[in-house]
Amino acid sequence: MKAADYTLYLVTDSTMLPEGKTLISQLAEGLKNGVTIVQLREKDTDAKTFVALALEAKKLCDHYNVPLIINDRVDIALAIDASGIHVGQDDIPIPMVRKLVGPEKIVGWSVGKVEEVDQLAEWGPGMINYIGVGTVFDTQTKKDSKKIPMGPEGVSRILTRLQEKKCDWIKTVAIGGLHPDNISRVVYQSQSLDGKRSIDGISLVSDIMASDDAGQSTRILREILAEKSHHFFEGGAADKNTANIKENVQKLSPLIHHITNRVHQNFGANVALAIGCSPIMSEVAAEFEDLCKIPHSVLLLNTGTVADVGILIHAVKTYNSQKRPIVLDPVGFSASSARLILNKKVLSAGQFACIKGNTGEIMGVSGLGGAMKGVDSSGDDSLETRIEATQLVAFKYRTVAVCTGEIDIVVDGTASLKRPLQSGVGVSSADLSYELIKSENVPLFGRITASGCSLGTVIAGFVCAANDESIFTAVVQAVTLYKLAGTRANATCKGSGSFLVDLIDNLYLAAE
Ligand code: TPS
Numbered sequence: 001m002k003a004a005d006y007t008l009y010l011v012t013d014s015t016m017l018p019e020g021k022t023l024i025s026q027l028a029e030g031l032k033n034g035v036t037i038v039q040l041r042e043k044d045t046d047a048k049t050f051v052a053l054a055l056e057a058k059k060l061c062d063h064y065n066v067p068l069i070i071n072d073r074v075d076i077a078l079a080i081d082a083s084g085i086h087v088g089q090d091d092i093p094i095p096m097v098r099k100l101v102g103p104e105k106i107v108g109w110s111v112g113k114v115e116e117v118d119q120l121a122e123w124g125p126g127m128i129n130y131i132g133v134g135t136v137f138d139t140q141t142k143k144d145s146k147k148i149p150m151g152p153e154g155v156s157r158i159l160t161r162l163q164e165k166k167c168d169w170i171k172t173v174a175i176g177g178l179h180p181d182n183i184s185r186v187v188y189q190s191q192s193l194d195g196k197r198s199i200d201g202i203s204l205v206s207d208i209m210a211s212d213d214a215g216q217s218t219r220i221l222r223e224i225l226a227e228k229s230h231h232f233f234e235g236g237a238a239d240k241n242t243a244n245i246k247e248n249v250q251k252l253s254p255l256i257h258h259i260t261n262r263v264h265q266n267f268g269a270n271v272a273l274a275i276g277c278s279p280i281m282s283e284v285a286a287e288f289e290d291l292c293k294i295p296h297s298v299l300l301l302n303t304g305t306v307a308d309v310g311i312l313i314h315a316v317k318t319y320n321s322q323k324r325p326i327v328l329d330p331v332g333f334s335a336s337s338a339r340l341i342l343n344k345k346v347l348s349a350g351q352f353a354c355i356k357g358n359t360g361e362i363m364g365v366s367g368l369g370g371a372m373k374g375v376d377s378s379g380d381d382s383l384e385t386r387i388e389a390t391q392l393v394a395f396k397y398r399t400v401a402v403c404t405g406e407i408d409i410v411v412d413g414t415a416s417l418k419r420p421l422q423s424g425v426g427v428s429s430a431d432l433s434y435e436l437i438k439s440e441n442v443p444l445f446g447r448i449t450a451s452g453c454s455l456g457t458v459i460a461g462f463v464c465a466a467n468d469e470s471i472f473t474a475v476v477q478a479v480t481l482y483k484l485a486g487t488r489a490n491a492t493c494k495g496s497g498s499f500l501v502d503l504i505d506n507l508y509l510a511a512e
Contacts, residue, residue, distance in 0.1 A: 135176025153346030304331030
């Protein structure tokens, strides 16, 4: 048997088969179309039926030269001479499993916590061959699961610990709620912090087992896994010249769909119009799909909104599924525990072209932690710390991260848009390139409403007028333009009221 290929790992379940299909017929379709490793997982089947099924499955897997792994039942794995065994945290302890099956069989373990990586590092090579990392997202398949979905960020934490503990003999598959609409970004976002390790494959149950056309479902999954890079959006500016982004804003007049707080709604709409974009403010889930199908639409998601978290997540999923860009403003990231939970859920729900926040927000999202005063940053972190935090956000979420402050920081985590399976991106977070945007200190920005939120509006318009490869440039240009307009308004205004008006005027003039 050749070395196991973990690219597409199918776990079976006979309780979710569509009418007219059997476990074996679904398995055959999967194998014919590109499943690379199989696990027979029957939770409520008696031993006799399990063995009969396992023998049939083995015949099929042998035909395709694909390893067959048995879930939980070491006796059955040995009885049918399967390629290996998979056990969970509550099953027979791993050292016993290894003793029972001998040194040659593949042994897999379900892992969800970094401490479990410490355990397998302690065991050393020769004990476990691979781990199933999850659950990544909510799954209907494992009804007894008490686990809170870890998201790609959680997968990255496991990969990081594997690197720290030098567990290079361990292969990894991500599992739990994986479907065509999220696999690309799970592969793209799951990276160890040193940039040297991504997942080796994905594992799933329902996407194939419950499919009316398991062959077609498998082909779709293989196609996504074969892509060499992640696409943030389609239908971006045809013109790849980054010098023309500002012109493209005028030409394409992006539709900026704002889901934002009430204070920002009116001002944000005026800012969008001033720079040549069309604003729409909507929290009506039923129209999200229509909105994101309008050419040159972009979503600005500001979590300071009063909308329900389900609506925010629905918006993220809809825009991601139509390959339209999203700019996220995680307002008051950790100002309260309710906001923290909401922001974490939204961050885990999708892929963002840009994540923009003040220092407190970016420190929070980065995991470095940061003090917040309400939704405002306490602002006492050094430039080095702020850069480090912004790089971490860009790296963890594979996005362009913006940290606003006296000096604005923009970091490119989308560099080369690589999403390789089975290897790292090759750069660590500290290697990510960044741009510092220094401008005159304009305290009046802090004396009007929604000035930070409106930078999000400008960023959204510029991102939408760029394309997959020029998101970073677009964001840098947007921040520069906004700051320039602020500086000019500051020079002409009489106070905060006319600053607001002059800011709009100068955005209008600078965007021309
Ligand atoms: C390789 N496990 C975690 S989530 C899940 C299962 C069965 C259900 C996913 O279903 N890793 C491996 N094998 C396992 N059996 C587990 C983990 C445990 P769906 O894809 O339908 O969401």
